Amino acid sequence: MWKSPKLTILLTAALLMTLSASLFLRSDYAAPNREFIPEMVYSPAFATYSGNPHFTDGKTQQTFPEGTVARGHLPFAYGPTPEEALRAGAELSSPPTPDPESAPAAGRVIFESFCIPCHGSTGAGDGTVTQRGFPSPPSLKAEHARSLPDGQIFHIITWGQGNMPPYRTMLSPEERWEVIPYIRKLQQETETGN
Numbered sequence: 706m707w708k709s710p711k712l713t714i715l716l717t718a719a720l721l722m723t724l725s726a727s728l729f730l731r732s733d734y735a736a737p738n739r740e741f742i743p744e745m746v747y748s749p750a751f752a753t754y755s756g757n758p759h760f761t762d763g764k765t766q767q768t769f770p771e772g773t774v775a776r777g778h779l780p781f782a783y784g785p786t787p788e789e790a791l792r793a794g795a796e797l798s799s800p801p802t803p804d805p806e807s808a809p810a811a812g813r814v815i816f817e818s819f820c821i822p823c824h825g826s827t828g829a830g831d832g833t834v835t836q837r838g839f840p841s842p843p844s845l846k847a848e849h850a851r852s853l854p855d856g857q858i859f860h861i862i863t864w865g866q867g868n869m870p871p872y873r874t875m876l877s878p879e880e881r882w883e884v885i886p887y888i889r890k891l892q893q894e895t896e897t898g899n
């Protein structure tokens with residue numbers, strides 16, 4: 706039939722291989738087929754809470770090494786005490802804003818949502834809750850509040866102070882910094898008599 710015996714051998718071998726492969730594979734298409742090298746299909750990963758012989762403490766979930774910082778969560782290195790508030794005031798300053806003109810506008814939204822009930826719309830310390838018996842906070846326009854460095858205000862917003870609750874879980878660090886230019890604007894308005 707064919708002139709070349711080499712080609713005949715080759716084709717016969719290919720035919721045999723195809724036949725044996727089709728015998729090896731299942732014909733039941735509803736059932737999963739045979740898997741070669743299943744280790745490559747199924748990851749041998751350990752479940753988070755399972756035991757693990759590869760670590761000395763036998764656990765899969767390892768505790769974080771000391772000093773680990775979660776992505777996007779810079780730790781606030783100041784404790785909730787008045788001394789630490791002073792230290793924050795001396796060491797921290799507001800992050801630079803790309804557009805100082807529009808910075809108070811962003812802070813206004815935060816101030817009006819979170820601070821107005823106590824501090825009042827102008828920061829004078831006459832918010833609604835003070836008319837219902839809550840002790841009035843000092844005016845944010847007073848000399849004392851004006852002299853507070855940004856870092857100390859950031860600390861006060863973060864940890865609270867006296868009757869003022871902490872805002873570290875409600876406002877991100879960025880939002881806590883953002884409100885400060887608006888407080889400064891309110892303070893300037895008093896200076897110029899607006």
Ligand code: HEC
Nearest residue numbers: 819820823842843849850858861862866867868869872884
């Ligand atoms: C539940 C009422 C309340 C809310 C809400 C509140 N504060 Fe206060 N705030 C106070 C009180 C009361 C004080 C005085 C604390 C003290 O005893 O020293 C104060 C003090 C301050 C001071 C220090 C003023 C000074 O002269 O010592 C700043 C700054 C301040 N608040 C900013 C804010 C900002 C910004 C917000 C909103 C994110 C806010 N506060 C929300 C009640 C409140």
